[in-house]
Amino acid sequence: MVKEMPDTDTKNIKDLSPGEIEQFVSDNNLQPFRARQISKWVYQRGAACFDEMSDLSKDFRDILRFSFSIGPSLELAQEQISEDGTKKYLFKLADGNQIETVLIPDKSRNTLCISSQVGCALGCTFCLTGTVGKIRNLKPSEILDQYLIVNERNDNNVTNIVFMGMGEPLDNLDNLVKVINILIDPHYIGLSPKRITVSTSGLVPKIKELGEQVSVNLAVSLNAPRDELRDEIMPINKRYPIGELIDASVKFPVPNRKYLMFEYVLLKDVNDSDSDAHTLGRLLKGIKCKINLIPFNEAQPLPYKSPSWDRVLRFQEILISYKINVRIRKSRGSDILGACGQLAASYPSKKTRAVI
């Protein structure tokens, strides 16, 4: 059997949404159930070539082969395992760019942190990916293959997906929505939307657009409770200030019994004071939400430091006094630069990549 090779000029079948596959089937005058046969082969049986699709006619298999590629859109370049069990995967794309994906095993779940872009345009000053700038959006196949490849290498044990890797998922909204629809469709991958979280730095109009199309968990990277500070560390705030961001976030339709999440990266002597904790408490008091405090993960050449553990606990204590549901997120995989904000694989020659 000839294995189909990835071809950058031909669309990968995984770049098609469920609706687009149905349309393709109908354009070829075939019955709708043929679309489900294709999705089963691609996503559930992991077919490596169209000829494996034995319940489709030879003619239709030929049409599929001439129209699409089916091979993996990513090549696994390296797997690193942290002392805490976190695994970081470096993938090479067909155009030579690189991205990273992180698998975080925990007692009751295995969370895959996937990338949505090569680099990121938003330039948050505490984030290594932001220092790279945006190189390009990932295609749906390149986002999905992160899951498909890592899940297969780990005995199909990935339970949750968070869009918290490289890039701003809402800056790649069309592809993100396509991917989510494939992830949640029972004829495709069939994950519960409750197990999928999209994290955003706050592209306000896109939060609304995402909510009109899908219902998944939303994490908003707040990181500062005052506009002048947020303007400084997250330049997107100058366009969409905190008030507008909170407003759009609380209107987002998270799944039943799930909470809107706010992420707050604690930067020593920048946003970790008692006064900022009180301002944050007042800002979020009464909103049905959870806050994740993330002590800053240091990475060269970022100019920040992580606060002391006492400071982190004090910040949490103040938020609790406002009856806010707050937890401290452990830094996982930092010894392999796999923790939040430490991903920057598209510049493998950088000093920060020396461990890879």
Ligand code: SAH
């Ligand atoms: N662009 C999206 C998703 C990727 S960043 C977003 O900004 O939400 C995922 C999370 O990592 C964000 O909450 C971000 O604030 C956090 N982060 C970025 N750099 C970090 C660092 N150096 N240490 C800890 N968290 C960081």
Ligand code: SF4
């Ligand atoms: Fe981009 Fe998110 Fe990093 Fe900001 S924190 S630069 S939005 S990846």
